[in-house]
Amino acid sequence: MKKSNANISSPSLCHVLRMVAVALVLVLGSTVAVAQGVIRVSGLVLSKSDKEPLMGVNITDVATRRLITTTDADGRYAANVSSNATLRFSMVGAKSQDVKVKGRSTINVMLDDGDNSLGEITVSTKRITDRIMPEPTDIEVKGNYLTVRTRVRVPREMFGHDTRLVVQPVLHNVTKGTLQLMRPMVYDAREYNRTQDRLYNFNMNDTKEGDPLAQWVTVKTNEMREKGRTNDIIGYSDSVYVEHVKDEYSCDVYMAIENYNRILYRDTTIIARGTVNPLRWLDYNFKASETIDPAFLPKPEVQLRDTHGEVKLQFPIGKAKFKTDDPQNMAEIARMRQQIEDISHSEGATLSGLELSGQSSPDGTYKRNMALAQQRMNFALNYLRSQLPESMRQNVDFKSNARVATWDEAIALMRAGGNTDEADRTEERLSRFRSNDSKSHAAYGLPFYRQLLEGKYLPMLRRVDYVLRYSIYRSLTDDEIRQMYNDDYTKLTRFEYFKLYRAETDADKREKMMRQAIEIYPSYLAAANDLEAHLINTHRSDASLLRKFAGARAPQELNVNQMIALLDGGQYTAADSLSQFVDRNDATSMLLAVNDALNGRCADNYATIARTSARNEVVMLLALKRNKEALQQCVNLPDDDAVSHYLRAICLNRADRPIDAYEELKKAFSMDASLKTVATVDGDVNDLLNMDKNN
Template sequence: MKINCKRDRLIGILLAAMLLLGADAYAQRMRVQGHVTNQQGKSIPNVNIIDPVTNERIEISDEDGRYSVLAERHGSLKYTCVGYEDKTVKVGGKQIINVVLKDAVIELDEVIVISKVKDKVVPEPTDIEIKGNYFHLKTRVPVPKEMFTSNRRLVLQPSIYDVTQKKRLLLRPVVFDGGTYNTTQRRMYDYNIEQDPLHEYIQVKTTSSRNGDIIAYHDSIYIEYLQHDYRADVHLAMENYRAIIYRDSFSIARGTVNPLRFLEYKFSAFNLTDKKYLPKPVMQLRDTKGEVNLTFVVGKADLDDKNPQNQVELNRLNQELHAIEMNPEASLKSFHITGVASPDGSYELNLRLAKLRTDKALDRILSQLDPETRKLLEVKSDASVASWKEVAELLRKDSGQDTADEITELIKRYGEKNYQLNRALKSKPFYKEVAAVYLPKLRKVQYTYGYSIFRSLTDEEIMQLYKKDPKELTRFEYYRMIATAKTPDEKERYCKEALELYDNFTYAANELAVLNIQKDTPDSKILEPFVSKSAPVELLSNQAIALLHEGKYTKADSVLTLLPEGVVADDLQAIVQAMAGYYDDAFEKVAATSPFNEVIMLLAMKKNKEAWEKASQLDTGSAREYYVKAIAANRMEKVGEALMYIEKALELDPSLLETARVDGDIIDLLPEEQKIKNDNTTKE
């Protein structure tokens, strides 16, 4: 009878043990707990913990791979599980024993048998069929009558093994109980069969047959990386009430049936067209300056009314200052005024005159401003006297080179700010012309006013700010940087930086996705956070293209189903539907793209006769075309033609051998030496 050590029965078991074995014998037993994991550190549920002396199962690990048993202090425990190598561990007085089980090594035609049996359970070989991202596994498992009796349980665990990543993916198990075994299990669990870890998979044998039973199996599993190399394995175990009496492992399929791997398509990326996804301009606070020049009457602080430019300048100044006052986005900050006198006469008197002109002009201008504005305004005033060097420069601009040179020589002789220089100049014939034409130009008041205003930056200012500190750029300013980038690499850098600052920046994300599609390196991670029913058509279309490139066909189809009917490009919609396994919906549009694609679709739909007829008409002579012809011929059992076509395909493109080795439609056409890879990837 199988012992089931459950906590709610622990006291009863302890009492019974003491009565039967005596106190001394009981003292040799101890509680052992632990965790069973695989070599990757993942928990293994349903591991049998067996007493090696009696060969009886005393416990099963729970769904987290943990167990708790009473064991002989100096005895051993044996751990067995379908798909893993058995392991026996000495207790040695240890209360905690964590166990790591190795994957069972599986090779074709190799069987591991624990108990000698006359017949074997051998699953039928099959193919792994791909539809979208789902692997479909169909097989039948004949169970000989002589092998399976009413007091046994057969556990069948199919799995898909990713040879590339060395990772196993379990499918739904089958648990086949004999009638007597199932009744015993129910009694053991107090007729609560849900306590059996395998209860949801149990099938009870209720019929009899002279030739045994056949278990039909069909299940599917989602596969993320279709470009990897896969095989299908089946692990078998048969047990009675006391122990596992039979174990077998088989590889029932190597390679996948997937003609759509050759479907031809190419899509251009989609830029956003809806302006609502473009960021709106954001005003930034910037300092700006303005400047005004006024001229004055000779020797006086009054404005020269005969000069019409004075009124023009004053009007412009008043308008600009008033506009700044009225603009809620702007604020006057400073007003700086400088009065300048001409150099003729006494320097001290000229400087005093310049100061007087400055004060009068300042009062006149500021009187136009609002008193509150004047309170906040920083006002500065200066006075200065122009030099005779400036007179010489004005003369040179007017082609008065000789006069300018003569003035320069006098300056060198007497020096600036010297009354003798003035007397010497006044004695010269050119003085009257200079006094009438050039000195008035130097009698002026200059105004510089500074103000802060919220405004959009120019592209040049944006670039300057970017060089100073990119983190100060607004979303709109990054948009301008991306839109005006000179090279794809520059644009890509701006997009990535923008997304680091603004993780919900739809425009930047879509532009980055477009760049990757254009480089033929789509990355679905870029747009994944933006996928929603309200996302723009272009963004979802780009995401579908990226998912297609990565072989995530089911996800690509799910993305496009978020959009209203009729808004997705027909060719993209059709290809996604085809790759996701909706052949009937996609056939007409995909077949119209090319005769080659029509053959591929017919093969995917298993319309083999029609596919062979269409394939026979292909005449481009490409390696891929010969390869597809080989598939069509092989399905029609035209082995001679299939061999001829695959030889031509491999001759034109030797790299197709890698595909042929994992192609369920072709692998049987290859010579044995071509089926084996140099890296021995047929083994785990």
């Protein structure tokens, strides 16, 4: 496929100058002049033509010939200089300007556009003599490195004995609209180079005080002459790392020829419109796995949980001992014994306390009732102590208290039982008295005392409450974990989070729980890997999640998931580094083969990938530049797929059949309009788009 040498003629003069100047920014550092009467000088450098800030302007001390600093992206600078210094403001593409400091702390400068006249140029009708001609090329993709290889032809008529050519390739990320400088190429005439060396006291390669472009200089020799022609030809190659290899790129070249004091020529051209990368169409979809290695799963854990039981017993009137054969007491005692039995058989359970609250009814004298309540409590305490196994009595805190119920409590029971009238009459009668003894004496005179109060409600106030307090180590149930999560999600342990999110069926809630687990426990490997698996399987991979975990000590499923995420994100070089920690087996063979191919090792993995589909076979053949075979195989691609027609267009264009290729490309666009955007930066087909414009 023939490449076109597209030339940019529309950018403004200052735009071109600034872009060429960017090359210098990479290598120019700032130094501080130390002299008598040193002052701080700062200011702004603008283009005189459009008043725009100029980045990369060199500011040099004329007397010492030392580079002091350069302007930043806003055209500003600041440096310490001698108060009587003369500063030279210069950049490629602009006229230099000398300014005397004269003790001033602020110096703003406007630079004129440089003189671009070439002088005497002989124009030949048979060859180009007035332009620098970098050869069109492709941007090669290998892993996350983009490589540009080209040759630059320099006509003899343009390059005198006192000139320097600066060629600055710039990688343009079309997707994000950003620029990345590549290594500059600097071509010196021999006399110019010798003069530069003398200018820097025969030390132009000094990194601090020498020629800032010295490390990239190639000096003209007879060997640079192109065979059979009068022009020189210089080879160029450089690779740069890019974070997002799936973005689309082009390569611009900015050029300038200068002599000792002015710019003689400048130009810009595009040498590569997009990347030639058929592997962008490689079809793969890997499923991620949750954490399965038990060594990395949170261990089941038991937590200290407090709980209690309660038993209520009834005593006969005036008696300190309850009847063990009373049906209600028998049921209560049986329940208490079962509770103690459960505690004794619970692993890790300990009985921490037995608390009793003894109570008597208010009828009779208060002193006697309190003594009775204490007696009942003592009887109950001893009885319950006897019910405990000997092994559980140790370190148990026995507590008790006794009280006499009030007549107000008896009246409340009557109202609760539906005897409202009797409760009102009792309340009215007893309200006339203050002491408990007087109220008891007055209650005896109520006509319903024996049947209702003594026979029903007062016995309800004669009891001892037993509260068994014990601690038990156990795992929370799913319901308990969920309740604690709803109350405060920060209180869950790793294992409790693990149980919670793995039991959750709602995908959104599950993702939220995993993110919260990682929020609370940043080093929670299992939760991070499970979250990444979920994201990969829903086509939302995030390679940053597992970055700190992946490597030699990580479980296989995590390293596999991280490789998938890195490949999905176009971070092929990082995926390749991680592949050494992934075992090669039936489950991982395809992942490793795709990784190898995307990192430039296509030949060894052709068979593995090609057999997965007709599309992948064509893609691999194109990547290997086996273009004739790719053209033969592309007939097997399904006609109902837009990418099939796109790949056929690539095959036909590489076979120098542009008309047929254009027809296939149109079919692809009609089926999927988004492919037209890709085609504009795809070096395999973007030259066909000119045919589209002409039609």
